[in-house]
Amino acid sequence: MLALGLLAGLSVLSLLTYGYLSWDSLRLGPGQKEATRSGLGEGPGAGDPGSQPHIVFILADDQGFRDVGYHGSEIRTPTLDKLAAEGVKLENYYVQPMCTPSRSQFITGKYQIHTGLQHSIIRPTQPNCLPLDNVTLPQKLKEVGYSTHMVGKWHLGFYRRECMPTQRGFDTFFGSLLGSGDYYTHFKCDSPGICGYDLYENDNAAWDHDNGIYSTQMYTQKVQQILASHNPRKPIFLYIAYQAVHSPLQAPGKYFEHYRSINNINRRRYAAMLACLDEAINNVTLALKKYGYYENSIIIYSSDNGGQPMAGGSNWPLRGSKGTYWEGGIRAVGFVHSPLLKNKGSVCKELVHITDWFPTLITLAEGQIDEDIQLDGYDIWETISEGRRSPRVDILHNIDPIYTKAKNGSWEAGYGIWNTAIQSAIRVNHWKLLTGNPGYSDWVPPQAFSNAGPNRWHNERVSWSAGKTVWLFNITADPYERVDLSTRYPDVVKQLLRRLSQFNKTAVPVRYPPKDPRSNPKLNGGVWGPWFKEEEKKKKSDKSKGSNKQKKNKDKKK
Numbered sequence: 001m002l003a004l005g006l007l008a009g010l011s012v013l014s015l016l017t018y019g020y021l022s023w024d025s026l027r028l029g030p031g032q033k034e035a036t037r038s039g040l041g042e043g044p045g046a047g048d049p050g051s052q053p054h055i056v057f058i059l060a061d062d063q064g065f066r067d068v069g070y071h072g073s074e075i076r077t078p079t080l081d082k083l084a085a086e087g088v089k090l091e092n093y094y095v096q097p098m099c100t101p102s103r104s105q106f107i108t109g110k111y112q113i114h115t116g117l118q119h120s121i122i123r124p125t126q127p128n129c130l131p132l133d134n135v136t137l138p139q140k141l142k143e144v145g146y147s148t149h150m151v152g153k154w155h156l157g158f159y160r161r162e163c164m165p166t167q168r169g170f171d172t173f174f175g176s177l178l179g180s181g182d183y184y185t186h187f188k189c190d191s192p193g194i195c196g197y198d199l200y201e202n203d204n205a206a207w208d209h210d211n212g213i214y215s216t217q218m219y220t221q222k223v224q225q226i227l228a229s230h231n232p233r234k235p236i237f238l239y240i241a242y243q244a245v246h247s248p249l250q251a252p253g254k255y256f257e258h259y260r261s262i263n264n265i266n267r268r269r270y271a272a273m274l275a276c277l278d279e280a281i282n283n284v285t286l287a288l289k290k291y292g293y294y295e296n297s298i299i300i301y302s303s304d305n306g307g308q309p310m311a312g313g314s315n316w317p318l319r320g321s322k323g324t325y326w327e328g329g330i331r332a333v334g335f336v337h338s339p340l341l342k343n344k345g346s347v348c349k350e351l352v353h354i355t356d357w358f359p360t361l362i363t364l365a366e367g368q369i370d371e372d373i374q375l376d377g378y379d380i381w382e383t384i385s386e387g388r389r390s391p392r393v394d395i396l397h398n399i400d401p402i403y404t405k406a407k408n409g410s411w412e413a414g415y416g417i418w419n420t421a422i423q424s425a426i427r428v429n430h431w432k433l434l435t436g437n438p439g440y441s442d443w444v445p446p447q448a449f450s451n452a453g454p455n456r457w458h459n460e461r462v463s464w465s466a467g468k469t470v471w472l473f474n475i476t477a478d479p480y481e482r483v484d485l486s487t488r489y490p491d492v493v494k495q496l497l498r499r500l501s502q503f504n505k506t507a508v509p510v511r512y513p514p515k516d517p518r519s520n521p522k523l524n525g526g527v528w529g530p531w532f533k534e535e536e537k538k539k540k541s542d543k544s545k546g547s548n549k550q551k552k553n554k555d556k557k558k
Contacts, residue, residue: 057361084301086337088343089346094427096397098323106354106358111396120512126157137237140367140369141235155178172202175199181198197526217276220283230291245313252276266310270312271312298336302334308321318481327480327481348387359377360381393428401510406436408468418500424436435471516531519531
């Protein structure tokens with residue numbers, strides 16, 4: 001009770017100090033936030049010949065919040081630690097809880113509710129992809145002279161050729177289309193008997209480029225080749241989306257050397273994978289220096305979501321894991337490293353979201369953002385480089401109308417404003433509200449990965465309050481989501497529910513089609529790849545036109 005009172009007191013104190021109990025700040029609707037977005041200012045050295053910076057965006061897969069040396073991990077990450085220490089650490093940085101959502105928001109600058117990808121991920125057998133009417137980051141960078149290259153995991157759909165990375169703005173693509181697969185053979189089974197090869201060079205299966213090399217090392221070699229063959233006087237955008245440290249848990253033997261003492265086999269494998277990833281990023285950095293890019297480069301590092309404890313990842317001391325809207329699922333490891341930063345060696349605690357990279361990078365590249373593009377991201381370069389306040393005051397973590405409904409949720413529990421059976425989460429200033437079923441909610445301490453773990457772990461498990469479908473936290477005072485304040489501050493709950501309702505009015509329909517049997521790799525030479533052919537579409541439309549003609553002729557004869 002003492003801890004509860006203390007945290008609640010801190011919540012009130014912080015709110016009074018910063019004035020966040022002002023309902024004016026909470027009443028801003030989603031359409032009104034345009035006024036706070038910083039304008040398209042000039043990038044570093046704008047106007048000088050060759051001043052456009054080289055942009056390197058590195059996305060790790062399933063790296064837990066704790067799983068970096070500077071967050072206290074037992075896993076050594078000397079490269080990440082050094083790059084972050086010399087750059088700007090993002091310590092209030094948010095992504096989405098799963099692969100596809102984070103990638104789609106990075107590449108479009110839009111929330112999931114505005115692309116139709118608000119439910120789950122894009123499955124290999126689904127006729128679905130990032131909607132073609134969305135302008136992508138590489139397309140905008142190409143407009144201002146950038147050479148654009150992607151290496152690694154796509155996971156934004158491929159059922160038709162127009163969905164492929166090379167059709168969405170990348171000059172070249174080398175990597176996988178699916179969400180996961182074997183690190184050596186690059187094969188993936190979606191279900192028994194539905195298996196195929198998944199390594200691509202541009203639009204074709206990369207059989208000739210596959211030497212059975214571990215994917216982290218193979219992707220790094222490809223990046224080195226791209227940098228060696230490109231002219232550093234011309235701007236380049238490199239999107240490196242490593243497969244690591246996503247399951248399956250595989251790593252070359254030499255990386256286990258320092259982790260034999262880790263008893264938990266999944267944690268040990270995960271540690272080896274992360275050690276290999278850290279070395280790979282060192283090799284990318286060395287290549288940037290060797291080939292003359294580094295001095296005019298911006299390196300951004302991010303995880304795509306929280307770690308998965310069952311697969312060796314750790315988000316301690318945050319609550320929850322990958323696939324959930326607790327902090328452990330959405331608060332990520334992130335930093336910016338660049339000689340162009342003004343405040344090097346600093347920590348940014350301002351609110352930053354993965355959608356912010358779209359406008360930020362286009363501005364740095366001296367590009368233009370069309371007025372008719374309704375972005376959810378903000379230009380946050382001055383926040384990162386100069387330590388200014390973030391223009392962002394809220395984040396819609398998501399609204400998923402087709403996720404399993406919470407049994408006890410209701411409009412009544414949502415004060416007639418919102419149906420709390422629906423899975424949703426929103427952050428406004430210090431406050432975070434969750435409704436519906438937010439997902440697995442345990443805190444998993446480091447001891448859980450040792451032989452002595454289970455007893456301690458069970459002590460951290462949550463005893464659910466019957467019928468609960470609304471949670472409110474002051475994340476600034478209580479970043480570990482230990483103290484639910486929803487009953488103490490019902491007015492704040494109502495205001496955040498209204499904000500959710502406002503956002504929901506701007507949502508587009510969910511795109512989550514049933515699986516298509518034509519997606520089976522057996523029908524495509526054993527390879528995962530586009531199966532929806534334009535010819536089939538034409539035949540179908542011709543048939544329907546023909547049948548309509550016959551009907552009209554019959555009617556005339558009658």
